[in-house]
Amino acid sequence: MSNAATDPYADLHQSYGRCLRDKDFIGRFYDVFLASNPDVPPMFARTDFSKQRMALRRGITMAIFHAGGSRVVDRGIDEMAGVHARGGRCPVPAALYRDWVASLLKVVEETDPEADAALMARWREALGVVVDTFQARDAAPAAPDTAERSGARGLFSRVMQGLKA
Numbered sequence: 001m002s003n004a005a006t007d008p009y010a011d012l013h014q015s016y017g018r019c020l021r022d023k024d025f026i027g028r029f030y031d032v033f034l035a036s037n038p039d040v041p042p043m044f045a046r047t048d049f050s051k052q053r054m055a056l057r058r059g060i061t062m063a064i065f066h067a068g069g070s071r072v073v074d075r076g077i078d079e080m081a082g083v084h085a086r087g088g089r090c091p092v093p094a095a096l097y098r099d100w101v102a103s104l105l106k107v108v109e110e111t112d113p114e115a116d117a118a119l120m121a122r123w124r125e126a127l128g129v130v131v132d133t134f135q136a137r138d139a140a141p142a143a144p145d146t147a148e149r150s151g152a153r154g155l156f157s158r159v160m161q162g163l164k165a
């Protein structure tokens with residue numbers, strides 16, 4: 001597993017750590033993101049923000065590891081990509097990723113006392129990797145429904161019908 005010495009984005013893990021010392025960091029991100037585009041607030045109309053803030057806090061850590069090439073977070077990244085993909089629980093139109101990234105960059109820049117242009121360029125680069133991964137997932141066709149699988153499902157439904165009869 002990567003650590004602070006070997007992770008190519010160790011500087012971002014540290015920057016993020018400085019941001020999180022401010023307990024309102026994630027909350028401010030959502031304030032900025034919800035105000036960034038009128039399409040965003042309706043998507044969060046039923047969201048429990050106390051849970052959402054925790055999920056995003058972890059999600060950003062995973063995003064930084066993923067951008068650095070770590071495979072340890074593959075499952076978490078895949079789950080997040082699935083939630084946001086077409087057909088997922090919260091499908092995200094591609095254009096909104098730009099607002100998401102811009103909102104996060106703004107709040108990092110305002111919060112991390114060590115933020116400078118070079119560090120912000122590193123953040124932009126790393127978040128770009130994650131957005132690309134999410135969008136590649138979105139572009140991929142749904143898993144093919146093989147004859148074998150639909151056959152199994154056919155059998156399953158016949159058995160269920162039999163139980164009901």
Ligand code: HEM
Binds near residue numbers: 060134
């Ligand atoms: C790369 C950028 C993004 C990351 C890392 C991210 C991360 C996450 C995570 C970790 C969750 C919680 C998943 C769960 O509950 O299982 C989530 C949920 C969600 N995200 Fe994102 N997200 C990103 C971009 C976006 C964008 C651009 C939108 C556009 C509006 C968005 C809208 C949502 C919504 C609506 C939910 C569900 C909230 C609910 O459960 O009510 N996300 N996201």
